[in-house]
Amino acid sequence: MSQIPPEFIVKIDYDTCRRCRRCVMNCSFGCMQFKDRVVPDHKKCVACHRCVTFCPESAISITKNELTYKDSANWLPETRQNILKQAETGGILLTGMGNPRPYQILWDHMLIDACQVTNPSIDPLREPMELRTFLGRKPNRLEFTRDGNDEIKLSTELQPQVKLDVPIVFAAMSYGAISLNAHRALAMAAKNSGTLMNTGEGGIHKDLNSYTDNIVVQVASGRFGVTSEYLNSSAMVEIKIGQGAKPGIGGHLPGEKVGEDISKTRMIPVGTDALSPAPHHDIYSIEDLSQLIYAIKEATDYTKPVSVKISAVHNVAAIASGIVRAGADAVTIDGFRGGTGAAPMVIRDNVGIPIELALAAVDQRLRDEGIRSHASILCAGSIRNSGDVAKAIALGADAVVIGTAALVAMGCRVCQKCYTGNCAWGIATQKPELVRRLDPQVGAERLSNLVTAWGYELQEILGSLGVNSIESLRGSRERLRGIDLDEQTLELLGIKPAGIGQ
Amino acid sequence: MRCDCYIPSGCAVSGIMSKAGERMDGNDIIRSIALMHDRSNGLGGGFAAYGIYPRHANEYAFHMMFDNMEAKDQCEEYLKDTFDIVLDEEIPTRPGAVFEQDTSGRSAECGTQPITSPPILWRYFMDVPEHRTTFVSEREYVVEKVMDINSKFTGTFVASSGKNMGAFKGVGYPEDIGMFYKLDEYKGYIWTAHGRFPTNTPGWWGGAHPFCLLDWSIVHNGEISSYGINKRYLEPFGYKLELRTDTEVVAYLFDLLVRRHKMPMDLAVRALASPFWKDIDRMPKREQKIATAIRQVYGGALLNGPFSIILGYSRGMVGFNDRIKLRPMTCATKGDDMLYMSSEESAIREIADPDTVWSPKAGTAVIGELNWEVE
Numbered sequence: 001m002s003q004i005p006p007e008f009i010v011k012i013d014y015d016t017c018r019r020c021r022r023c024v025m026n027c028s029f030g031c032m033q034f035k036d037r038v039v040p041d042h043k044k045c046v047a048c049h050r051c052v053t054f055c056p057e058s059a060i061s062i063t064k065n066e067l068t069y070k071d072s073a074n075w076l077p078e079t080r081q082n083i084l085k086q087a088e089t090g091g092i093l094l095t096g097m098g099n100p101r102p103y104q105i106l107w108d109h110m111l112i113d114a115c116q117v118t119n120p121s122i123d124p125l126r127e128p129m130e131l132r133t134f135l136g137r138k139p140n141r142l143e144f145t146r147d148g149n150d151e152i153k154l155s156t157e158l159q160p161q162v163k164l165d166v167p168i169v170f171a172a173m174s175y176g177a178i179s180l181n182a183h184r185a186l187a188m189a190a191k192n193s194g195t196l197m198n199t200g201e202g203g204i205h206k207d208l209n210s211y212t213d214n215i216v217v218q219v220a221s222g223r224f225g226v227t228s229e230y231l232n233s234s235a236m237v238e239i240k241i242g243q244g245a246k247p248g249i250g251g252h253l254p255g256e257k258v259g260e261d262i263s264k265t266r267m268i269p270v271g272t273d274a275l276s277p278a279p280h281h282d283i284y285s286i287e288d289l290s291q292l293i294y295a296i297k298e299a300t301d302y303t304k305p306v307s308v309k310i311s312a313v314h315n316v317a318a319i320a321s322g323i324v325r326a327g328a329d330a331v332t333i334d335g336f337r338g339g340t341g342a343a344p345m346v347i348r349d350n351v352g353i354p355i356e357l358a359l360a361a362v363d364q365r366l367r368d369e370g371i372r373s374h375a376s377i378l379c380a381g382s383i384r385n386s387g388d389v390a391k392a393i394a395l396g397a398d399a400v401v402i403g404t405a406a407l408v409a410m411g412c413r414v415c416q417k418c419y420t421g422n423c424a425w426g427i428a429t430q431k432p433e434l435v436r437r438l439d440p441q442v443g444a445e446r447l448s449n450l451v452t453a454w455g456y457e458l459q460e461i462l463g464s465l466g467v468n469s470i471e472s473l474r475g476s477r478e479r480l481r482g483i484d485l486d487e488q489t490l491e492l493l494g495i496k497p498a499g500i501g502q
Numbered sequence: 503m504r505c506d507c508y509i510p511s512g513c514a515v516s517g518i519m520s521k522a523g524e525r526m527d528g529n530d531i532i533r534s535i536a537l538m539h540d541r542s543n544g545l546g547g548g549f550a551a552y553g554i555y556p557r558h559a560n561e562y563a564f565h566m567m568f569d570n571m572e573a574k575d576q577c578e579e580y581l582k583d584t585f586d587i588v589l590d591e592e593i594p595t596r597p598g599a600v601f602e603q604d605t606s607g608r609s610a611e612c613g614t615q616p617i618t619s620p621p622i623l624w625r626y627f628m629d630v631p632e633h634r635t636t637f638v639s640e641r642e643y644v645v646e647k648v649m650d651i652n653s654k655f656t657g658t659f660v661a662s663s664g665k666n667m668g669a670f671k672g673v674g675y676p677e678d679i680g681m682f683y684k685l686d687e688y689k690g691y692i693w694t695a696h697g698r699f700p701t702n703t704p705g706w707w708g709g710a711h712p713f714c715l716l717d718w719s720i721v722h723n724g725e726i727s728s729y730g731i732n733k734r735y736l737e738p739f740g741y742k743l744e745l746r747t748d749t750e751v752v753a754y755l756f757d758l759l760v761r762r763h764k765m766p767m768d769l770a771v772r773a774l775a776s777p778f779w780k781d782i783d784r785m786p787k788r789e790q791k792i793a794t795a796i797r798q799v800y801g802g803a804l805l806n807g808p809f810s811i812i813l814g815y816s817r818g819m820v821g822f823n824d825r826i827k828l829r830p831m832t833c834a835t836k837g838d839d840m841l842y843m844s845s846e847e848s849a850i851r852e853i854a855d856p857d858t859v860w861s862p863k864a865g866t867a868v869i870g871e872l873n874w875e876v877e
């Protein structure tokens with residue numbers, strides 16, 4: 001018998017419960033049973049709040065199981081729970097979502113400047129405020145010629161650029177890790193909002209063929225679903241080297257999640273595990289990566305930017321510089337707080353570095369080498385609100401990438417059980433009865449609303465900074481100040497402490 | 503001498519140009535900027551003048567400011583090593599000079615403020631030794647040396663470094679600075695002027711406008727809110743931004759875009775004060791392609807925040823505003839020859855009876871070019 005005490009207590013108010021059994025139907029974790037009345041099995045509850053949300057009488061409350069473990073500041077409940085689990089199973093602990101541990105969040109130690117008197121702020125309700133952003137390689141300079149009629153012509157041929165109406169794109173989440181309905185919602189929202197969604201490493205379902213201009217297709221170490229048609233039905237191609245939640249670790253989609261549709265999209269037999277190896281087996285050096293970049297460029301006739309996604313690790317600046325020199329048109333850096341569908345807990349919680357530091361280092365390094373314009377920088381790994389977006393852009397990002405925030409907008413409760421395939425909200429699951437719970441139309445609307453709202457907020461921030469275009473914020477670290485940060489961290493971020501003027 | 507604090511400032515600007523290259527003395531520009539006395543606060547004023555050294559037109563004229571003799575000696579060693587000095591002399595001044603006529607000054611005692619305690623002001627007419635330009639162009643060489651001096655020599659500052667031009671600037675009201683430098687005795691075909699209203703006390707002569715590099719000079723009313731990124735954009739190109747003022751980025755951006763990237767002047771202004779996307783989207787194809795590419799490639803050069811700027815260079819004078827015209831700028835012409843630009847129309851009418859007067863649209867450059875060629 002398991003010794004692990006329940007993490008949560010499901011309390012049912014039997015006075016108000018009208019025995020409609022809705023919670024029984026809604027709990028995908030098998031926690032609720034009906035025996036004359038609803039009887040919860042506390043041990044199975046993951047606090048996904050599906051039942052709470054759908055109970056018509058508000059008769060359910062979920063609480064932490066206090067004092068399951070006697071207090072200790074060192075041996076925390078989750079520590080002991082994990083030990084118990086491993087003592088019982090002898091296995092690696094799996095988990096989902098981003099790093100939940102209380103590491104310092106550097107975004108919350110940065111403050112944004114504003115104008116007063118000497119330079120006026122600008123009212124975004126009355127003046128244009130531009131967020132338009134282009135991803136792709138840019139030359140260091142343009143050249144012009146004059147033709148016979150003395151008209152000036154641009155003689156520099158620009159590499160392909162992808163236009164974003166807002167500098168916020170949706171993160172790579174594969175069809176497999178998340179449901180088709182979730183993919184549909186993301187694609188529709190990307191189209192509505194003039195931005196991009198990313199297929200992740202699972203290929204692309206044929207239903208999304210009409211969203212080509214708003215899709216980034218990913219090529220990962222498993223090469224699932226990669227065909228020339230796949231590469232060409234995109235706005236941009238991304239090579240996935242690493243993911244912030246699990247640097248250096250491959251992917252694993254359990255066979256139970258591989259049904260008919262997924263098997264077609266991924267091009268693997270039904271019911272087999274989809275294993276992405278830790279490294280690409282044809283990339284063991286930067287020159288190998290360069291070959292893949294150019295192979296993809298050849299396959300897409302040099303019409304699409306190719307980006308490379310890496311996780312934020314100690315040496316990220318040098319790695320990113322190598323990637324840009326290898327021919328990448330964009331680099332996505334994913335910080336150690338970034339989300340995942342499934343990862344070993346020990347990796348998620350202990351490997352990598354904060355995105356804030358990685359971003360600052362990469363942007364500065366590329367500038368020092370005079371190659372900053374050669375690639376766009378996308379910043380991922382727990383962007384939680386538009387304040388984070390503004391700070392990331394001021395540190396040097398061209399655009400940010402949101403995964404968890406997008407899922408939350410669609411209904412995710414961050415219960416961290418994505419890897420079980422039981423997501424009660426129809427997001428991280430392939431069970432048809434659960435997938436149905438997510439209406440793609442509604443999901444898309446909620447996602448678009450989020451992006452629109454953040455866009456407005458960014459405009460407010462720009463206005464208060466007295467600038468009317470996002471490129472005047474991009475990399476403008478002068479407009480950031482650090483608070484409660486040590487000198488070295490400030491130096492790494494390239495910002496001054498709060499209290500110091502220009 | 504160098505002030506370590508950043509100084510935001512409001513201001514007045516004025517510019518006069520004879521497109522025919524007729525040289526006129528400094529009295530008009532002094533009177534024009536004097537009329538806008540109230541836009542300054544006595545903490546800085548300056549002038550740029552073109553065509554003033556016809557006898558040394560082919561040599562680089564360095565206007566230098568030194569805190570003391572040691573600084574001068576040290577820098578002179580360096581200049582001797584790196585240039586052929588043709589002539590060096592003290593820049594003539596009238597110590598304690600004031601502008602005698604009435605200004606708009608609110609009260610007499612702050613209206614005139616004799617110019618005192620200047621740094622050592624010296625000018626050098628120099629050639630670049632031929633053997634120095636095997637690997638870099640002559641101008642590139644001069645830029646490197648200016649960056650070197652400004653960043654490495656304490657108590658030394660290069661106020662201007664172009665040919666047949668010079669910057670005259672200091673702490674005080676601009677009209678008094680003009681008298682101090684005896685500008686009434688110089689003759690130039692372009693004059694620009696600046697009166698300064700910094701919001702704290704700098705007391706630094708080098709911090710006054712114009713900011714110059716080679717023959718570029720910038721006078722600027724406003725504040726560059728995008729300074730942070732403009733600075734970081736310029737640094738990889740080898741510019742050292744040491745003067746702690748936003749205005750220097752403008753001079754360097756013109757140097758980069760026009761001299762080094764060989765952009766036509768009107769397109770360079772398009773990069774610095776770009777049209778809005780909503781307007782670009784409505785442009786004819788060819789124009790749209792150019793405007794889009796400029797914004798994609800030169801986003802880091804976009805100047806944002808309130809400004810009106812007058813750029814002077816050997817071949818002309820360019821005035822332009824920020825994209826939503828947060829600071830004033832009026833232009834006027836008289837005949838085919840004269841072009842005027844100023845923060846206030848009155849400052850033009852003070853010295854001329856123009857044929858046409860207009861306020862250029864936000865972000866639109868007014869470009870005056872000489873009718874004849876100069877280098």
Ligand code: SF4
Binds near residue numbers: 044045062424
């Ligand atoms: S797992 Fe979710 S649906 Fe089930 S009881 Fe817990 S909160 Fe309710």
Ligand code: SF4
Binds near residue numbers: 048096407413415418
């Ligand atoms: S996606 Fe579903 S399973 Fe994953 S954390 Fe969110 S609610 Fe839980």
